[in-house]
Amino acid sequence: xDAYRRIQTGKTGDVHxxxxxxxxxxxxxxxxxxxxxxxxYLGKSSGPDVLLDFANVEFMSSAMLGLLxxxxxxxxxxxxxxxxxxxxxxxxxxxxxxxxxxxxxxxKDAPAALATFT
Amino acid sequence: xxxxxxxxxEDSRIQAKILQKRLTDAGHTVRWAENGADALELxxxxxxxxxISDIEMPVMTGYEFCKAVKTDPALRxxxxxxxxxxxxPIDIIRGLxxxxxxxxxxxxxxxxxxxRMRSLLATPLGDPAEEATLEVAVAxxxxxxxxxxxxxxxxxxxxxxxxxxKNQELIAANEDLSLARDKLQQTNVELSALNERISTINxxxxxxxxxxxxxxxxxxxxxxxxxxxxxxxxxxxPCQDLAGDFLNFFPLDAEHAGLxxxxxSGHGVPSxxxxxxxxxxxxxxxxxxxxxxxxxxxxxVAVATPAEVATQLNRLFQADEFSGLYFTILYGVLxxxxxxxxxxxxxxxxxxxxxxxxxxAYHGAEGFPIGFVPDIDYAQASLQxxxxxxxxxxxxxxxxxxxxxxxxxxxxALADCLAATRSQPLPDTVAGLLxxxxxxxxxxxxxxxxxxxxxxxxx
Numbered sequence: 001x002d003a004y005r006r007i008q009t010g011k012t013g014d015v016h017x018x019x020x021x022x023x024x025x026x027x028x029x030x031x032x033x034x035x036x037x038x039x040x041y042l043g044k045s046s047g048p049d050v051l052l053d054f055a056n057v058e059f060m061s062s063a064m065l066g067l068l069x070x071x072x073x074x075x076x077x078x079x080x081x082x083x084x085x086x087x088x089x090x091x092x093x094x095x096x097x098x099x100x101x102x103x104x105x106x107x108k109d110a111p112a113a114l115a116t117f118t
Numbered sequence: 119x120x121x122x123x124x125x126x127x128e129d130s131r132i133q134a135k136i137l138q139k140r141l142t143d144a145g146h147t148v149r150w151a152e153n154g155a156d157a158l159e160l161x162x163x164x165x166x167x168x169x170i171s172d173i174e175m176p177v178m179t180g181y182e183f184c185k186a187v188k189t190d191p192a193l194r195x196x197x198x199x200x201x202x203x204x205x206x207p208i209d210i211i212r213g214l215x216x217x218x219x220x221x222x223x224x225x226x227x228x229x230x231x232x233x234r235m236r237s238l239l240a241t242p243l244g245d246p247a248e249e250a251t252l253e254v255a256v257a258x259x260x261x262x263x264x265x266x267x268x269x270x271x272x273x274x275x276x277x278x279x280x281x282x283x284k285n286q287e288l289i290a291a292n293e294d295l296s297l298a299r300d301k302l303q304q305t306n307v308e309l310s311a312l313n314e315r316i317s318t319i320n321x322x323x324x325x326x327x328x329x330x331x332x333x334x335x336x337x338x339x340x341x342x343x344x345x346x347x348x349x350x351x352x353x354x355x356p357c358q359d360l361a362g363d364f365l366n367f368f369p370l371d372a373e374h375a376g377l378x379x380x381x382x383s384g385h386g387v388p389s390x391x392x393x394x395x396x397x398x399x400x401x402x403x404x405x406x407x408x409x410x411x412x413x414x415x416x417x418x419v420a421v422a423t424p425a426e427v428a429t430q431l432n433r434l435f436q437a438d439e440f441s442g443l444y445f446t447i448l449y450g451v452l453x454x455x456x457x458x459x460x461x462x463x464x465x466x467x468x469x470x471x472x473x474x475x476x477x478x479a480y481h482g483a484e485g486f487p488i489g490f491v492p493d494i495d496y497a498q499a500s501l502q503x504x505x506x507x508x509x510x511x512x513x514x515x516x517x518x519x520x521x522x523x524x525x526x527x528x529x530x531a532l533a534d535c536l537a538a539t540r541s542q543p544l545p546d547t548v549a550g551l552l553x554x555x556x557x558x559x560x561x562x563x564x565x566x567x568x569x570x571x572x573x574x575x576x577x
Contacts, residue, residue, distance in 0.1 A: 026565075028384065028385070028386075035442065058524075059524060062514065062518075063383040063384045063442075065383065065444070065487070066383045066384070066437060066441075066443055066444045067442050069437055069442070069444060069487075069489070069490045070437060072490075090526075097465070097467060097514065098446060098465030098466075098486070099465055099484050099485055099486050099487075100465065100486060100487070100490070102484070102486075103486055103490065103491060
């Protein structure tokens with residue numbers, strides 16, 4: 001049984017992997033649960049390297065960007081690195097529209113992203 | 119009652135053990151057999167002083183056993199208690215016919231059974247000679263039973279006592295029911311009080327929401343808002359009572375006009391609270407808070423550049439960890455005499471320019487949403503309008519409006535829509551765009567706030 005409802009977690013080397021299970025991240029409640037689950041998962045480690053995998057996500061509200069921003073600042077403050085992967089074109093549009101594609105480190109898929117954590 | 123010699127006929131080992139223990143505790147000697155045949159054997163071995171027998175048993179039933187005892191000359195005066203569920207009046211007749219002296223209904227109360235034994239032992243059974251043939255009709259059927267008067271009397275009394283005991287149980291059950299009913303009524307009263315409280319709270323929340331919606335209205339242009347040398351038209355449709363979007367335009371000084379569309383992430387109360395807070399900093403009046411205009415030492419008004427405004431906003435509104443709220447803004451300052459528009463975009467959709475007969479063109483400026491990255495400078499872009507040019511600012515509720523298959527309306531459709539209405543008066547083009555968005559979102563309607571602000575420069 002998975003420990004979390006919204007995210008699947010696992011460690012590859014020193015990188016904490018977070019795979020979003022939802023196809024749609026639109027609802028405020030879903031967003032809130034994701035926020036809490038990520039906090040619970042990363043809570044124990046300080047300044048970790050984190051990879052967020054969006055491969056399952058087909059629709060995402062721009063409110064999710066707020067969460068990513070918070071996470072980005074928090075991880076950077078602990079001298080960790082936050083990277084993202086598996087973002088399909090429609091969702092990448094949300095990043096591009098807000099110029100955040102330039103702020104976040106975004107990669108094609110998990111292997112490509114993991115290769116950059118060295 | 120001194121200890122007596124009791125014989126039990128009972129096929130359930132557990133029930134027999136329970137009864138045996140009760141009787142032994144009461145000082146009696148107890149023998150137990152698991153059917154009528156074995157019990158009869160034990161009775162003949164040694165005559166018991168009283169017999170207690172179950173009815174449903176293998177090999178020999180309680181009725182057969184009873185009949186055997188009562189027709190045995192050596193045993194017939196031993197009192198016999200039948201334990202019956204007494205579910206049918208026929209059971210009484212069967213007991214009478216078998217010669218039973220007493221009934222105890224199962225499940226029984228042990229104290230009640232002991233009481234029965236006591237009264238039976240106190241009344242010695244009459245002379246068998248008294249026995250007569252009685253005829254009774256039960257449920258339309260005639261029965262002939264052989265029974266002595268004392269036996270009939272005992273059985274009658276035991277049946278009556280059973281009825282009384284059942285009645286008492288019923289009364290007790292009734293009392294429980296009536297207690298439960300009282301409790302239910304009490305709960306009902308509490309529930310309606312609770313309901314009333316919820317209604318009150320609900321009404322208050324609705325009032326608060328309405329008040330908040332009114333505060334939010336104050337962020338929008340007043341009905342008589344106008345700019346010199348320009349026509350402005352706008353539409354604003356929140357998707358809930360409270361929105362994260364707002365827009366406005368106003369003269370900043372004699373030569374400059376400010377215009378913006380703001381989109382706070384999310385919806386509802388948290389977003390709208392943030393919108394109201396942000397709105398106070400985007401005031402055209404010279405106040406301590408306004409980021410748009412400042413008092414100059416010589417008494418005049420200094421207009422801040424869009425880049426300065428964005429940098430200040432970003433300094434003031436770093437997204438806190440808890441709400442995760444941030445906002446995007448497109449803010450422009452139009453130099454009214456020359457038609458030069460300076461603007462910034464903090465993560466906001468690009469503005470659309472319709473110039474002369476040229477096809478619509480998007481003009482964006484790069485910049486992160488407000489609150490994302492601390493201490494950054496925003497790059498300012500500029501646009502030179504020619505007379506009759508139109509610009510449109512909007513929130514992503516327009517381009518990201520989803521149809522029922524989750525397809526966004528998109529930038530191309532927005533441009534096409536406004537190009538098609540180029541010859542119409544500006545207010546009609548804004549209304550037409552809103553209509554396009556609403557149609558696109560059928561049947562559910564927009565899920566995001568929709569803001570549109572159009573301006574036509576006519577010096």
